[in-house]
Amino acid sequence: MKYPSLDKNLFQKNRHNYINLLKSNSIAIFNSNDEFPRSGDQNFPFKQNSDIFYLCGIDQEQTILLLYPDCPNPLYREVLFLRQTNDHIAVWEGYKFTKQQAIGASGIETVMWIEDFWSVFNSIIHYAETIYLNTNENDRSDNPVPYRDLRFIHDLKYKFPLHKYERSAPLLRQLRAKKSSFEVDLTKKACQITRDAFIRVLKFVKPGVKEYEIEAEIIHEFIRQGATGHAYSPIIASGANANILHYNDNNQICKDGDLILFDFAAEYANYNADLSRSIPVNGRFTQRQKDVYNAVLRVFKEAKKMLVPGTIWNEYHTEVGKIMESELIGLGLLNKFEVEKQDPKMPLYKRYFMHGTSHHLGLDVHDFAGRYTPFEEGNILTCEPGIYIREEGFGIRLENDILLTESGNIDLMEDIPLEADAIEELMNS
Numbered sequence: 001m002k003y004p005s006l007d008k009n010l011f012q013k014n015r016h017n018y019i020n021l022l023k024s025n026s027i028a029i030f031n032s033n034d035e036f037p038r039s040g041d042q043n044f045p046f047k048q049n050s051d052i053f054y055l056c057g058i059d060q061e062q063t064i065l066l067l068y069p070d071c072p073n074p075l076y077r078e079v080l081f082l083r084q085t086n087d088h089i090a091v092w093e094g095y096k097f098t099k100q101q102a103i104g105a106s107g108i109e110t111v112m113w114i115e116d117f118w119s120v121f122n123s124i125i126h127y128a129e130t131i132y133l134n135t136n137e138n139d140r141s142d143n144p145v146p147y148r149d150l151r152f153i154h155d156l157k158y159k160f161p162l163h164k165y166e167r168s169a170p171l172l173r174q175l176r177a178k179k180s181s182f183e184v185d186l187t188k189k190a191c192q193i194t195r196d197a198f199i200r201v202l203k204f205v206k207p208g209v210k211e212y213e214i215e216a217e218i219i220h221e222f223i224r225q226g227a228t229g230h231a232y233s234p235i236i237a238s239g240a241n242a243n244i245l246h247y248n249d250n251n252q253i254c255k256d257g258d259l260i261l262f263d264f265a266a267e268y269a270n271y272n273a274d275l276s277r278s279i280p281v282n283g284r285f286t287q288r289q290k291d292v293y294n295a296v297l298r299v300f301k302e303a304k305k306m307l308v309p310g311t312i313w314n315e316y317h318t319e320v321g322k323i324m325e326s327e328l329i330g331l332g333l334l335n336k337f338e339v340e341k342q343d344p345k346m347p348l349y350k351r352y353f354m355h356g357t358s359h360h361l362g363l364d365v366h367d368f369a370g371r372y373t374p375f376e377e378g379n380i381l382t383c384e385p386g387i388y389i390r391e392e393g394f395g396i397r398l399e400n401d402i403l404l405t406e407s408g409n410i411d412l413m414e415d416i417p418l419e420a421d422a423i424e425e426l427m428n429s
Contacts, residue, residue, distance in 0.1 A: 002223075002226045002227065002228060003226055003227075003228070003268060003269040005104070005105060006057055006105070006182075006186075006269060007182060008057065008104065008105060008106060008107035009107070009182070010057065010180065010182040010183070011054075011055060011056050011057040011105075011106055011107060012107040013180065014054050014055050014175070014180075015055050015056070015067065015078070015107075017175050018055060018067070018168075018171060018172070018175060019067060019069045021171045021174070021175075022067075022069065022130075022132060022171075023129070023130050023166065024070060024129075025070045025127075025128055025129045025130065026068075026069075026070070026128060026129065026130040026131070026132055026166070027066065027067070027068040027071075027124070027125065027128040027130070027131055027132070028066070028067040028068075028131075028132035028133075028134075028168055029064065029065070029066055029067075029121075029131070029132070029133060029134070029152070029156075030049070030051055030052040030055060030056075030064065030065040030067075030134050030168070031049065031052065031063075031064055031134070031148045031149050031152055032048060032049050032052055032058075032060070032061055032062060032063040032064070032148070033046070033047060033048060033049040033061070033147070033148065034147055034148045035061050035062075045229075046060075046061050048060070048061075048063075048270065049149075050176075050270070050362075050363035050364050050368070051134055051168070051172055051176075051368075052065050053270055053363065054172070054175075054176060054363060055067075056080060056105075056106040056108060057105050057106050058080065058082070058097065058102060058105060058106055059270065060082065060083065060096060060097055061083065062082070062083035062114055063080070063081065063082055063083070063114070064080075064081040064114060064117055065079075065080055065081075065108075066078070066079040066080075066081070066117075066120070066121065068124060068128060070128075071124055071127070071128075072124075072127055073124065075110055076110065076120060076123075076124050077110075078108045078109070078110060079108070079110045079111075079112060079120065080102055080106055080108045080110070080111045080112070081111075081112050081113065081114040081116065081117045081120075082096075082097055082099070082102055082111060082112075082113060082114060083096060083113075083114055084113040084114070084115065085097075085098070099111040099112075125160060125163070128163070129163070129164060130163065130164040130165070130166055131156065131160070131163050131164070131165050131166070132165075132166045132167070132168045132171075133149070133152070133153050133156070133165060133166075133167065133168060134149055134167075134168040134169060134172075135149050135150065135153070135167070135169060136149070136169075137167070137169035137170075137173070137368075138364065138366065138368055139371060140366050169368075172368060173368050173369060173370055174370070176362060176363065176367065176368045176369065177360055177362075177367070177368070177369035177370065177373070177376070177378075177379055178376060178377070178378035178379065179362060179378050179379070179380055179403070180378075183271060183362065184380070184403060186268060186269050186271040187271050187272070187273065187361070187362070187380055187401065187403075187412060188412055189268045189269070189271075190227070190231070190265065190266045190267060190268040190271055190272055190273035191265075191266075191273045191275075191401060191412045191413050191416075193221070193222060193225045193226075193227050193266040193268060193273070194264070194265045194266045194273040194275050194413075194416070195413065195415060195416045196221055196225065197217070197218045197221035197222060197264070197266065198262070198275065198277060198416055198417075199417075199426070200217055200218075200220075200221050201214055201217055201218060201262070202279065202417070202423065202426045202427050203426070203427070203429075204217050205254065205260065205279065205281060205283075205427065206254075206281070206282070206283075207254065207255060207256035207281050207282055208253060208254070209253070209254050209281075210251070210252070210253055210254070211236040211237075211238055211241075211249075211250040211251060211252050211253075211254060211260075212236070212250045212251055214236050214250075214254075214260070215234055215236050215250050215264075218230075218234060218264055219234075222266045225266075226268070227266040227267060227268050228266075228267040228268065228269070228270065229266075229267055230264065230265070230266070230267065231264075231265040231266060231267040231272035231273060231274060231365050232264075232265070232272075232274075232365050233248045234248075234250065234262075234263070234264035235247050235248060235250075235261065235262065235263035235264065236250045236260065236262060236264070237250075237260065237261040237262075237263075237395070238252055238253075238254040238255065238258050238259070238260045238261075238281065239252070239254075239255060239258040239259070239393055239394065240390070240393040240394070241261075242259065242260075242261035242278070242388065242394055242395030242396070242397075243388045243389075243390045243393075243394075243395045245354065245355060245388075254281045255281060256281060256282050257280075257281070257282065257286070258280075258281050258393075258394065259278050259279065259280055259281070259285075259289055259394045259395075259396065260278065260279055260280075260281060261276070261277075261278045261394075261395055261396065261397055262275070262276060262277045262278070262279070263275070263276045263397065263399070265365075270363055271362065271363060272361060272362065272363070272364070272365045273361075273401060273412075273413075274361055274365055274382050274384075274399060274401055275399055275400070275401075275413060275416065276384055276386070276397040276398055276399030277397075277398065277399075277416075277417075277418075277423075278293060278296075278395075278396040278397060278398065279423050279427065280423075280424070280427070283424060283427035283428045284424055284428075285420055285424065288392070289394065289396075290420050291331060292331060292387055292389065292394075292396055293396050293398075293420050294420060295327040295328075295330065295331055295387060296327075296385055296386060296387050296396045296397070296398050297398060297418070297419070297420070298323075298327060299320065299323050299324050299327055299385040300383060300384075300385050300398045300400075300418075302320075302323050303316075303320045303323070303357050303358070303383050303385055304383045304400070304402060304409065304411070306319060306320070307358065307375065307381055307383060307402050307404060307409050308375065308404060308408070308409060309374070309375055309376050309377050309379075309404055309406065310374050310375065310376075311374060311375040312372075312374055312375075313371055313372065313373075313374075313375070314372075316357070316358070316375075317356055317357055317358075320357045320385065321347055321349055321350075321353075324349045324352075324353050324385060324387075325339055325347065325348070325349045327387075328348075328349055328352055328353075328387070331387075333351075333352055333387075333389065334348055334349065334351075334352075352387050352388055352389060353385065353386060353387060353388070354388070355384075355386070357383060357384060357385055358381045358382050358383055358384065358402075359381065359382055360379060360380065360381055361380045361381065361382055361401055362380060367380075375404055376404065377404055377405055377406050378403075378404065378405075379403075379404045380401055380402065380403050380404075380412070381401075381402050381404065382399055382400070382401055382402070383399065383400055383401075383402050384397060384398065384399030384400075385397070385398065386398070398418065400412070400413040400414070400416070400418070401413055
């Protein structure tokens with residue numbers, strides 16, 4: 001791990017909150033993610049399952065967490081099962097948790113090797129009434145791969161068909177959306193590293209530089225500061241590439257007079273930032289570019305005001321759409337008479353603003369939360385309006401990360417340059 005050890009109180013508190021939502025005499029099991037092959041003798045870098053990390057803080061493959069708060073044997077009320085290290089693994093792969101280190105990281109006193117899981121499980125499962133199992137229920141996911149949780153569920157239901165089974169995901173959806181002070185601090189750290197990378201890029205960009213050279217500057221700053229890496233595949237989209245919402249090729253030359261749309265951020269201790277900015281390659285916006293930029297900025301500022309506890313997701317996006325509609329009319333991209341006659345189910349502004357304005361942020365960039373649950377204190381949401389003008393060969397998106405509190409929202413990226421004049425000043429300093 002590149003980041004320092006985290007406070008085990010974070011994970012103890014998370015487990016306490018989760019256990020309080022279980023039915024009586026229930027057992028819950030969480031698996032780490034799979035290791036995926038990259039080639040004949042290599043795996044892709046391991047990424048821990050967000051739910052098991054949320055509950056125990058163990059950032060390591062081949063891990064199982066078992067929670068049985070009503071277990072008649074107190075030893076097995078919280079058990080962590082780890083991959084057992086040995087001299088061979090130490091030489092070829094390096095650091096793995098010892099039992100004592102895992103106790104210190106998670107606050108779980110009973111740590112065993114993963115080879116012992118089934119013998120322990122078989123000795124206690126018959127005393128439990130209900131088994132809580134976990135799957136990926138993020139409504140943005142459509143994964144055809146039979147991942148570890150699904151295989152585990154298949155095996156468990158075959159062996160124990162008469163138990164009652166429940167889903168952990170609805171409980172975690174309720175819990176993970178509301179961030180603790182520990183989680184806010186980790187997100188702030190990811191935002192700070194992202195800020196430094198963006199400042200570095202502003203001083204680096206000039207006509208003739210390649211998109212992947214900019215990407216190299218970003219990852220250099222991330223790794224230099226102990227980030228795990230990119231929160232998501234970075235978008236370095238110059239010119240017309242900005243009209244491809246998930247552009248990842250990053251292989252074009254940045255040309256004089258063009259804009260670059262950035263969407264990149266750091267991951268720190270598995271918590272993510274999410275930033276978008278649009279800058280002129282030569283350090284100066286044209287008047288048209290600045291007009292569109294400022295239109296997006298006005299939508300951003302108005303949308304940010306609406307990110308308060310109690311806001312309803314769909315109503316929020318509808319209201320932001322109305323603001324965007326007005327700005328697009330002002331830019332000459334929409335005709336107000338056509339807008340008055342539009343089909344409300346297919347608003348015309350979506351020609352130029354195709355995506356949503358906000359999503360939850362946390363251990364996942366599009367974090368696990370209820371789409372129909374009102375925003376509440378402790379949520380961290382992005383705010384990211386954009387205007388994409390294919391016929392003019394550029395697009396602009398602006399995005400910051402916003403913490404909701406009872407006394408108002410807090411922009412976790414307020415120290416990252418946002419105004420067009422501030423961007424130009426830094427690029428030409």
